[in-house]
Amino acid sequence: DDGPPCIDGPCMLLLDSYLHDTPHDMEAMSRNLRGYLNHESEVRRQGSMTGRNDAELRRSSSVTDAGEAQDPPSPPPPLVFTEDTFPSIRLRPPQQQNSVDCGLFLLKYSDVILDCLRR
Numbered sequence: 001d002d003g004p005p006c007i008d009g010p011c012m013l014l015l016d017s018y019l020h021d022t023p024h025d026m027e028a029m030s031r032n033l034r035g036y037l038n039h040e041s042e043v044r045r046q047g048s049m050t051g052r053n054d055a056e057l058r059r060s061s062s063v064t065d066a067g068e069a070q071d072p073p074s075p076p077p078p079l080v081f082t083e084d085t086f087p088s089i090r091l092r093p094p095q096q097q098n099s100v101d102c103g104l105f106l107l108k109y110s111d112v113i114l115d116c117l118r119r
Contacts, residue, residue, distance in 0.1 A: 007087060007089065009085075010085075010086055011086065011087050011088065011089055012030060012033060012034075012086060012087070012088040012089070013088075013089055013091055013113075014026050014029065014030065014088055014089065014090045014091065015091050015093045015105075015106075015109050016090075016093070017093050017094065017095055017096045017101075017102060017105040017106075017109075018095065018096050018099060018102060019095060020095070026088065026090050030083075030088035033088075034081040034082065034083075034086060037079070037081040037086070038078075038079075038080065038081050041078050041079040041080070041081070042078050045075055045076065045077075045078045048075050048076065093105065093109060
């Protein structure tokens with residue numbers, strides 16, 4: 001099988017254009033990126049719970065027509081990024097011949113990916 005696996009849902013694409021001397025540890029990169037995304041998700045979730053001002057809290061805990069108090073809406077569940085919910089796919093991009101052209105390769109990959117998404 002020459003192509004990447006077919007994934008139905010969000011995923012992380014790993015594009016390493018410089019595998020010559022010391023290849024990057026893609027598993028460690030995937031773990032670190034998922035850890036960062038999990039942290040950001042929790043921080044934003046906590047912010048949505050505590051970021052309301054008093055007027056917003058009063059509006060959200062309104063009284064029904066029957067005179068019963070309603071609880072404010074609960075915060076959204078946190079997004080959880082795991083190998084199952086956010087798999088990483090290592091692609092085999094064209095390889096650069098030196099250690100300084102990675103930015104050019106990144107720009108080209110971004111351009112190709114965005115073109116594919118526009119179709």
